[in-house]
Amino acid sequence: MAKKLVAYFSASGVTKKVAEIVSEADNSDLYEITPKVPYTKSDLNWMDKKSRSSVEMSDKKIRPEIAGDEINPQDYDEILIGFPVWWYVAPTIINTFLEKYDFSGKKIILFATSGGSGFGNTVKELQPSAPDAIITEGKVLNGMSKQEIINWAKSI
Numbered sequence: 001m002a003k004k005l006v007a008y009f010s011a012s013g014v015t016k017k018v019a020e021i022v023s024e025a026d027n028s029d030l031y032e033i034t035p036k037v038p039y040t041k042s043d044l045n046w047m048d049k050k051s052r053s054s055v056e057m058s059d060k061k062i063r064p065e066i067a068g069d070e071i072n073p074q075d076y077d078e079i080l081i082g083f084p085v086w087w088y089v090a091p092t093i094i095n096t097f098l099e100k101y102d103f104s105g106k107k108i109i110l111f112a113t114s115g116g117s118g119f120g121n122t123v124k125e126l127q128p129s130a131p132d133a134i135i136t137e138g139k140v141l142n143g144m145s146k147q148e149i150i151n152w153a154k155s156i
Contacts, residue, residue, distance in 0.1 A: 008025040033094070059149065081094060108130065110122060
């Protein structure tokens, strides 16, 4: 059986809950992509053009620093990466994560939570951060029951 890693970034806890279910579905390792400077509620105010998240998403060169334990992607056959959709794409901290490690030859499957949008150009925007990995769009897991999330996770 392939060894899987479920890595996720969660700003408000929604993606964390989904990632835990995905990890639990086939006993995958779970890794939280933790920002060095945690996001506050005001940082996440997408209506404020000067909020931290708005500034980061308007300048795609920004790479929020990551804190926490190190991982070795080479220990895994497949890597699932979860995140909230911000401005129709993954938050730039996902680029930081992909650029921090060598994902050469790895299969990366994305999953997300969203207030209403899909993946948009996420794969296109993440691919340069892990050019030698195979990044595929998985599923937006909003509004799904625990069993539906488990079924999806077991199907990949």
